[in-house]
Amino acid sequence: MLDGLSNSLKDAMKKLAGKTVVDRAAVDELVKDLQRALLSADVNVKLVMELSKAIRSRSLDEDLPRGMNLREHVLRIVYQELVRLVWASTEVRLEPQIILMAGLQGSGKTTTTGKLARYFQKKGMKVGVICADTFRPGAYDQISTLCARVHVPCFGNAQEKDAIKITREGLVALKDQELIIVDTQGRHALEPDLIQEIIDLNELTKATHRWLVIDAALGQQASEQARRFHEAIGIDGVIITKMDGTAKGGGAMSAVAETKSGIAFIGSGETIEDLERFDPDGFISRLLGMGDMKALMEKAGEALKPEDVDVNALMKGKFTLRDMYKQLEALNKMGPLKQIMGMLPLGNMQLPEGVYDVTSTKMVRYRIIMDSMTPGELDDPALINSSRMQRIAHGAGATPDEVRELLKYYKMMQRTLKGMRGASGGKFNMQRLMKRFSGMQ
Amino acid sequence: MFGGLREKLQAARSRLGSSIQAVAAPPGAQGPEPSSPQPPLPAESPVTGEPGPDAKKPAGFVDKIKTFIIERELIVSEKDIDGALSDLEITLLECDVALPATDAIIGQVRKGLVGKHRKIGESVDSLVVNSLKTALAEVLGNGFDLTEYIRQHEKPVKILFTGVNGTGKTTTVAKIGYFLKNQGFSVVIGAGDTYRAGAIEQIGVHAERLGIKIIQHQEGADPSAVLFDTVQYASSHKIDVVLADTAGRFHNKANLMNQLEKIKRVMKPDLVVYVDEAVAGNDAVTRAFEFDKTVGADAVVLTKADMDSRGGAAISIAHTIGKPLMFLGVGQAYDDILPFEPAKVIDELLEGGI
Numbered sequence: 001m002l003d004g005l006s007n008s009l010k011d012a013m014k015k016l017a018g019k020t021v022v023d024r025a026a027v028d029e030l031v032k033d034l035q036r037a038l039l040s041a042d043v044n045v046k047l048v049m050e051l052s053k054a055i056r057s058r059s060l061d062e063d064l065p066r067g068m069n070l071r072e073h074v075l076r077i078v079y080q081e082l083v084r085l086v087w088a089s090t091e092v093r094l095e096p097q098i099i100l101m102a103g104l105q106g107s108g109k110t111t112t113t114g115k116l117a118r119y120f121q122k123k124g125m126k127v128g129v130i131c132a133d134t135f136r137p138g139a140y141d142q143i144s145t146l147c148a149r150v151h152v153p154c155f156g157n158a159q160e161k162d163a164i165k166i167t168r169e170g171l172v173a174l175k176d177q178e179l180i181i182v183d184t185q186g187r188h189a190l191e192p193d194l195i196q197e198i199i200d201l202n203e204l205t206k207a208t209h210r211w212l213v214i215d216a217a218l219g220q221q222a223s224e225q226a227r228r229f230h231e232a233i234g235i236d237g238v239i240i241t242k243m244d245g246t247a248k249g250g251g252a253m254s255a256v257a258e259t260k261s262g263i264a265f266i267g268s269g270e271t272i273e274d275l276e277r278f279d280p281d282g283f284i285s286r287l288l289g290m291g292d293m294k295a296l297m298e299k300a301g302e303a304l305k306p307e308d309v310d311v312n313a314l315m316k317g318k319f320t321l322r323d324m325y326k327q328l329e330a331l332n333k334m335g336p337l338k339q340i341m342g343m344l345p346l347g348n349m350q351l352p353e354g355v356y357d358v359t360s361t362k363m364v365r366y367r368i369i370m371d372s373m374t375p376g377e378l379d380d381p382a383l384i385n386s387s388r389m390q391r392i393a394h395g396a397g398a399t400p401d402e403v404r405e406l407l408k409y410y411k412m413m414q415r416t417l418k419g420m421r422g423a424s425g426g427k428f429n430m431q432r433l434m435k436r437f438s439g440m441q
Numbered sequence: 442m443f444g445g446l447r448e449k450l451q452a453a454r455s456r457l458g459s460s461i462q463a464v465a466a467p468p469g470a471q472g473p474e475p476s477s478p479q480p481p482l483p484a485e486s487p488v489t490g491e492p493g494p495d496a497k498k499p500a501g502f503v504d505k506i507k508t509f510i511i512e513r514e515l516i517v518s519e520k521d522i523d524g525a526l527s528d529l530e531i532t533l534l535e536c537d538v539a540l541p542a543t544d545a546i547i548g549q550v551r552k553g554l555v556g557k558h559r560k561i562g563e564s565v566d567s568l569v570v571n572s573l574k575t576a577l578a579e580v581l582g583n584g585f586d587l588t589e590y591i592r593q594h595e596k597p598v599k600i601l602f603t604g605v606n607g608t609g610k611t612t613t614v615a616k617i618g619y620f621l622k623n624q625g626f627s628v629v630i631g632a633g634d635t636y637r638a639g640a641i642e643q644i645g646v647h648a649e650r651l652g653i654k655i656i657q658h659q660e661g662a663d664p665s666a667v668l669f670d671t672v673q674y675a676s677s678h679k680i681d682v683v684l685a686d687t688a689g690r691f692h693n694k695a696n697l698m699n700q701l702e703k704i705k706r707v708m709k710p711d712l713v714v715y716v717d718e719a720v721a722g723n724d725a726v727t728r729a730f731e732f733d734k735t736v737g738a739d740a741v742v743l744t745k746a747d748m749d750s751r752g753g754a755a756i757s758i759a760h761t762i763g764k765p766l767m768f769l770g771v772g773q774a775y776d777d778i779l780p781f782e783p784a785k786v787i788d789e790l791l792e793g794g795i
Contacts, residue, residue: 040540042722045531105745105773106607106718110639135773137646142639145660188748215607219537219722221748245605245691247724270606270636 023070024060030074031056041250044223047085047257055081085257092264092277094123096178098205102198102229103213105186108241110139112213112267113183114146115275119265120179121152128177130170131156132163132201133185143183150272153177164200171205182207189228202233211237211264214252222251223258230259237264240278244268319414322378325370366406369396381410446751447790449532450573454791457525457569461517461554517568519555526551537753539726542580542760549576570791577790580756581783585740585765587617588624591682594711597629597675599683601668601710603701603736605728606689608718609744609770611640614686615647617742617768619775622653626681631671632657633664633704634688644686651775654680664688664700665707672708685710692731701736712739714767717758719746725754726761733762744770747777755781 031052038048058077064070099116101109110133117127129147131154133139140156147154155170167182174180182205187194202210212226212235229235238259240252243266256263263278370378372395377383384392384407386400393400526547533543553572591598600617602610611634618628630648632655634640641657648655656671668685675683685708690697705713715738717725732738741762743755746769755766766781 036540039534040723042724045535104720104748106609108607136643138639138641138643140639141642142637145638188745190747215721217605217718217721217724217728219720219725219753220535220751221537221720222722225748242606242691244693245724246693246727247722251722 026070027056027059027074031059034078038250041248042217042219042222042254043250044220044254044257047223047254051081051085086253086263094120094125097180097208099179099181099209099211100198100202100205100207100233101181101183101211101213102233102235103186104188104215104218104225107186107213107215107218108267109133109186109213110143110183111146111270112239112241112265112275113143113181114150114272115267116181116265117147117152118150118272119275121150126176126178127152128170128174128180129154130167130174130180130182132167132170132182134161134163134166135185139183139185146272163197164204167201167204180205189225195228195232199232209237209264210235211239212255212259212261213239213241214255215247216240216242216245216249216252217247218251218255220251222255226255226258230261235259236261238262239265239267241267244270244274320379321370321373321381321410322375324410324413325367325378365398365402366409369393369398369403369406372396381407446536446753449536449751450790453525453529453532454566454569454573456528457522457550457554458566460522460525461568517554517557519551522551522554533753533756536751537720537722537725537757539723539753539757539761541726542753542757545760546576546580546756549579574787574791577756577787578783580760581787582759582763582765584780584782584784585767586780587621587740587767590712591621591626596679596681597672597683598681598712599672599675599685599708599710600712600714601685601687601705601708601736602714602716602742603687603732603738604689604716605691608689608716608721610634610689610716611644611647611686612773613716613742613744613768613770613778614644614684615651616770616775616778618648618653618684619651620768620778621682621684622651627679628653628682628684629671629675629678629680630655631668631683631685631708633668633686635660635662635664635667636688640686640688665704668704668708683708692728692735698731698735705736713737714740714742715758715762715764716742716744717754719743719752719754719769720748721754723757725757729758729761733764738762738764740765740767742766742768742770743781747771 034055035048035052038051039045043051055074055077058081059074062073062077064073101113103109113129117129120127129143129152131140131143133143140158144154144156153174155166155173157166160166163185170182171180182201184198184201185194187198189195201207210233212229214222214226218225226235226238236259238252238256238261240249240263243249252263266276266278268274268276369392372392373384377388377392384403389400389403392398393403396403529550530543530547533546534540538546550572553575554568557568602614604610614630618630621628630644630653632641632644634644635658638660641660645655645657647653654674656667656674658667658670664687668683671683671685674680685704687701687704688697690701692698713736715729715732717729729738729741741758741764743758743766746752758764759766766783769779769781771777771779
């Protein structure tokens, strides 16, 4: 998801590789590339200028630490400056509280409210939702449907036009719940009536948290809007939504800098489970192409059992259909492949586009097909000739073409993994990565 | 919505003007007034310089004038305007014009200015303005007159709305329905967003309020089927326009984009309208490109233009897919929709202050 930005950054970094003395021209060039990279990720222009100034002067003025080359030195400074921007991670406590959702129209407040309810419910809290969006038609239907799917009580009234009144009644009706999320109507800073409404809602609910929901694609407006929301109700956390698209979230990052808050969560998918806790360290690591092990681990910890991934088989250089079966099963629990791959520290290695095209429905089909293979075939796919293919297809209720497609996909995965191992001499070491991966389980 | 961009462009323009002006000064030392930091009177300096030598020295008069003119006829070099251009670049970026589009516009302006012979008496400002105007006009192209289009085409005219999540497709469908109804067309809406919870209710309420017929199935139904039924209904009831709403989807989700292709195959729309928000940043370019590539786009609607946005997304999208901008969504009411007229917008952006 942050591919574009990290790719251009990596290009910029590459230019510094091998240099051991501070080279003014090289640093200037890097700063310029960095600027472009950040700008094309929608980071606020003023912020970019401040940032690049700081990076430039620090890179040139600070002494090169012993044993560090220029690239590492500058990389460290870039990293530190970026981390500083998103440093404050919003604390999320599992205790009775009220969360007020705020944001622009269409930023994904209602969807996120549903996801949050699910998140806290999974953590074992009694959650209730109030629908204070009295404007958008269908808003109550939407949130009540989402809540009903996960059995979370939802208070609202599609007929009532007064958000304050609904919220007041909702607080009473849901008084037995430990955690209440108030979903509000979308609004922007130039609508004084609506800004006043959210100020009133904030006073009424005495909300513990006021979270601003920001679309990852939001551009230069992000800072300004965040500033006004912050002035109105004091934003203490930002949730970035739609991170499963191609937007890089630089606008949201600027909003965080503007409100001096932190990023609480990241929304990255359409189902109610697609919500991740934000980890600033990991965010920047991923931004710089260093990989975000932590987020992967957290997610893997929830979904995976140790026997799910046979790291050893991969490392032995043997990758059979059986391994792929396990992998697909594991990945299915963890989410879309691309999301997982984005979290792996693959450096600037390019994976073939086709790897990502396997949709979750296809994964299910593949597993069914593999279910009708013999153990021998799973261990040695080369055995599969056309008559075996017929049999497999027949057994799985599939066509031979589908079986062929599966084998094609298998070969692609195999090649990809081979490529990874081959690249171990370069930026990252697959062996070490996998060791860490298995060690942390 | 272009207020911010306009202000910034004015500033960039005077900066460009004055840097060209500054180069104009040295050759004829007596020419311009010593201090003219603001460039509102750019045209005057060369003109005021002229009468001087003209009156004093009759001998070799023609020669003098000749060299004078040749010296004064300036060639704008790249160096002269570099500073000003990088200012303009920042300006565009601050207004959410995506990086590739910014690069293209800067390139255009540079091409328009560098190597230009500036004649005596030709205003620096008009040179700059013309160059900017050409660059913007090139990017924005012509508008799209929906009413005219519908009049000229066989009924029912089928319009399919696409875009990523949360850009305001459903609201836009309602607004355009209202707009067309006021123009005297009969309209039917197809509730093609069968995925998002509450979406069918949302469009249903809009349709009811506007008194527009709506065709809807259950949540989770095949959107192609819903929209096919809508088209059938329109044909058999002699309805003028079909507005087909769809679920928001990201361009990098292959299966959802395939679904959209299927919808397109089944309902055979006359127009595919791509909806995006005016506040989107650089991603506007990526997704516009992908949508245009997969299902095509004949026109663009930009929503949320009332959010104090600088209108950069309009420029980015137009630059990327070269499709006309049809409407701007500027508020929450049904009549908060404006037909987009590029020539007017460009004039508005660059007029004033001359």
